[in-house]
Amino acid sequence: MTQRRMATALLALTxxxxxxxxxxxxxxxxxxxxxxxxxxxxxxxxxxAFNLVLAVVAxxxxxxxxRRAPGPGTALGIAVFAGASAVCASASGLGVxxxxxxxxxxxxxxxxxxxxELLVALTGERRGVRLWTVSGVVGTAAGPxxxxxxTEAFSWQSIFIVQVPLTAAAIPVALAVGRERLPxxxxxxxxxxxxxxALALLSAALTAALFLxxxxxxxxxxxxxxxxxxxxxxIPVAAFLAPWVARALQAGPQAENVAGxxxxxxxxxxxxxxxxxxxxxxxxxxxxxxxxxxxxVDSLTGQALHDRLPRAHHGASTITARHAGVxxxxxxxxPIITVDLRHAQAPAQEAITAAVLDAPLPGTTKIAxxxxxxxxxxxxxxxxxxxxxxxxxxxxxxAQQPAAAALESGxxxxxxxxxxxxxxxxxxxxxxxxxxALVPLLVTRRNVR
Amino acid sequence: xxxxxxLPLGAAALVAAVLGTQVAAGGWDLGxxxxxxxxxxxxxxxxxxxxxxxxxxxxxxxxxxxxxxxHTTREALVLRLAEPGARTDAEVDAVRAGLHDAVDRLDAxxxxxxxxxxxxxxxxxxxxxxxxxxxxxxxxxxxxNNRLPTAEVLRRAVDDLxxxxxxxxxxxxxxxxxxxxxxxxxxxxxxxxxGLPHPFG
Numbered sequence: 001m002t003q004r005r006m007a008t009a010l011l012a013l014t015x016x017x018x019x020x021x022x023x024x025x026x027x028x029x030x031x032x033x034x035x036x037x038x039x040x041x042x043x044x045x046x047x048x049a050f051n052l053v054l055a056v057v058a059x060x061x062x063x064x065x066x067r068r069a070p071g072p073g074t075a076l077g078i079a080v081f082a083g084a085s086a087v088c089a090s091a092s093g094l095g096v097x098x099x100x101x102x103x104x105x106x107x108x109x110x111x112x113x114x115x116x117e118l119l120v121a122l123t124g125e126r127r128g129v130r131l132w133t134v135s136g137v138v139g140t141a142a143g144p145x146x147x148x149x150x151t152e153a154f155s156w157q158s159i160f161i162v163q164v165p166l167t168a169a170a171i172p173v174a175l176a177v178g179r180e181r182l183p184x185x186x187x188x189x190x191x192x193x194x195x196x197x198a199l200a201l202l203s204a205a206l207t208a209a210l211f212l213x214x215x216x217x218x219x220x221x222x223x224x225x226x227x228x229x230x231x232x233x234x235i236p237v238a239a240f241l242a243p244w245v246a247r248a249l250q251a252g253p254q255a256e257n258v259a260g261x262x263x264x265x266x267x268x269x270x271x272x273x274x275x276x277x278x279x280x281x282x283x284x285x286x287x288x289x290x291x292x293x294x295x296x297v298d299s300l301t302g303q304a305l306h307d308r309l310p311r312a313h314h315g316a317s318t319i320t321a322r323h324a325g326v327x328x329x330x331x332x333x334x335p336i337i338t339v340d341l342r343h344a345q346a347p348a349q350e351a352i353t354a355a356v357l358d359a360p361l362p363g364t365t366k367i368a369x370x371x372x373x374x375x376x377x378x379x380x381x382x383x384x385x386x387x388x389x390x391x392x393x394x395x396x397x398x399a400q401q402p403a404a405a406a407l408e409s410g411x412x413x414x415x416x417x418x419x420x421x422x423x424x425x426x427x428x429x430x431x432x433x434x435x436x437a438l439v440p441l442l443v444t445r446r447n448v449r
Numbered sequence: 450x451x452x453x454x455x456l457p458l459g460a461a462a463l464v465a466a467v468l469g470t471q472v473a474a475g476g477w478d479l480g481x482x483x484x485x486x487x488x489x490x491x492x493x494x495x496x497x498x499x500x501x502x503x504x505x506x507x508x509x510x511x512x513x514x515x516x517x518x519x520h521t522t523r524e525a526l527v528l529r530l531a532e533p534g535a536r537t538d539a540e541v542d543a544v545r546a547g548l549h550d551a552v553d554r555l556d557a558x559x560x561x562x563x564x565x566x567x568x569x570x571x572x573x574x575x576x577x578x579x580x581x582x583x584x585x586x587x588x589x590x591x592x593x594n595n596r597l598p599t600a601e602v603l604r605r606a607v608d609d610l611x612x613x614x615x616x617x618x619x620x621x622x623x624x625x626x627x628x629x630x631x632x633x634x635x636x637x638x639x640x641x642x643x644g645l646p647h648p649f650g
Contacts, residue, residue: 251456259460266464275474350524351481421480
């Protein structure tokens with residue numbers, strides 16, 4: 001591998017790592033909550049803080065970078081990101097972790113816009129922008145998968161430990177490549193509004209796809225984080241395949257964007273209308289979302305940057321749009337899911353009560369079981385309970401064990417159904433955000449005509 | 450068709466195919482099982498035998514009757530009764546009336562066991578003199594069943610049952626069992642005494 005290729009790979013990897021951080025901790029949040037304490041709302045700030053700071057800091061970071069040679073600024077951004085990652089890994093409290101996540105985002109913003117300039121400097125305008133865009137798509141889509149696997153294999157801290165060498169390796173590259181101030185080139189200075197608005201709305205919807213799906217799998221259906229990570233890997237795989245489909249059809253960016261929005265909205269509707277509480281049932285809707293992600297984010301980012309200079313400023317605008325969209329998605333969907341989860345408790349309790357009352361077990365066993373189940377509900381403090389300990393504590397005689405096992409399975413099915421139903425409105429709201437992304441695209445199309 | 454139109458149309462067709470398949474497979478209705486209407490008779494089968502099995506059937510049917518009277522579901526009523534706190538008169542009355550309904554329904558469906566089949570369980574710890582117990586064992590089943598019609602015994606038991614105390618201890622299986630058994634045994638004794646010829650009669 002030539003030095004140029006190695007440098008390109010390291011910068012692309014840095015861009016992917018920073019953007020992966022947007023959702024990399026999604027699957028680790030339950031473990032962080034257990035270890036560092038605090039509330040569910042507090043822990044969600046580990047995710048929100050990063051996206052919010054990235055959205056706010058990206059444009060000022062681009063302005064700073066444009067005033068001098070991009071190399072040192074990019075290297076500084078990467079160093080801050082890597083250093084803050086190390087602090088995240090060693091954080092002993094939620095406050096420190098959230099603070100370090102803010103620093104990560106600030107450094108990450110500088111690193112991202114710098115990587116765009118450096119990739120263009122290394123590989124040319126067209127290829128550089130494309131590499132930066134694809135790195136972002138892959139990082140965003142693969143973040144939760146990688147984070148989930150690392151959490152399951154090691155710990156949540158390992159997510160941040162891995163980021164330190166991955167990004168720090170690009171510091172000398174940034175210093176070597178970006179020593180000269182970039183020449184002013186001709187091009188539109190006005191930001192591309194329609195693609196950025198569409199990006200913001202799609203990012204909000206895609207956050208929902210990843211965040212809500214992971215939440216449903218891990219918290220709702222009590223799936224192991226590693227299984228959940230493998231399950232949601234359908235999205236990045238489909239996203240990776242989408243550009244091949246687009247290239248084969250040669251439909252053009254506008255058609256790709258419209259098709260992508262339809263696929264993301266349709267996939268989210270599919271998640272709202274799953275016909276079974278099985279991981280396998282989520283695969284087809286996820287494939288639709290992944291295809292939509294691959295068709296749109298790549299194409300919209302390309303449109304937002306096409307013939308627009310300074311490039312770093314417009315790159316920063318797309319970062320702001322995407323991460324403001326993530327924050328918007330979390331802000332819109334979190335209250336919906338919180339209220340719906342609360343409303344799901346009564347029907348779930350009634351369904352469980354019915355199953356226990358109608359179970360082919362003696363009355364005394366049912367009363368004892370009901371007592372144990374009530375204790376489990378209290379112990380889980382409003383979360384979807386693990387009912388197995390209640391059945392273990394029951395010690396049914398051998399003759400009753402098959403009925404007890406069937407009842408346990410039936411109760412878990414009822415809980416899974418209740419959790420799925422609780423996510424329906426949030427998935428449909430997210431589908432609405434994806435469908436809304438069609439508006440700026442179609443309005444622009446009409447104006448163009 | 451141009452590629453520009455083909456891609457969005459293809460995407461829309463793919464979405465329609467996935468959503469159509471999901472809805473056809475029941476995706477629209479999937480949720481926790483809804484509670485049945487307690488005012489409509491449901492089949493109730495007890496796995497226990499003897500007095501315990503009979504008690505289970507009565508309780509399950511009685512809950513339906515009580516819930517129907519209180520205009521709620523059987524499940525919501527059970528969850529409410531499982532909460533600590535005093536029971537209202539309406540709840541106590543509804544549970545007693547529900548148990549009476551349960552006896553009537555089992556009687557009408559000829560599902561009440563004859564008293565002779567429950568006699569051994571009832572007499573254990575009944576407090577009846579040993580001589581009386583031996584005499585009852587010596588009686589032919591037909592005579593016992595004639596003197597102790599199960600439906601009548603149960604109606605007496607429901608009347609005797611301290612429903613408020615039962616609902617206060619509903620989470621304790623041993624206490625529930627003890628209260629129900631005590632009420633049944635008391636009813637058997639009363640029925641037996643009522644059936645005996647009066648010494649001055």
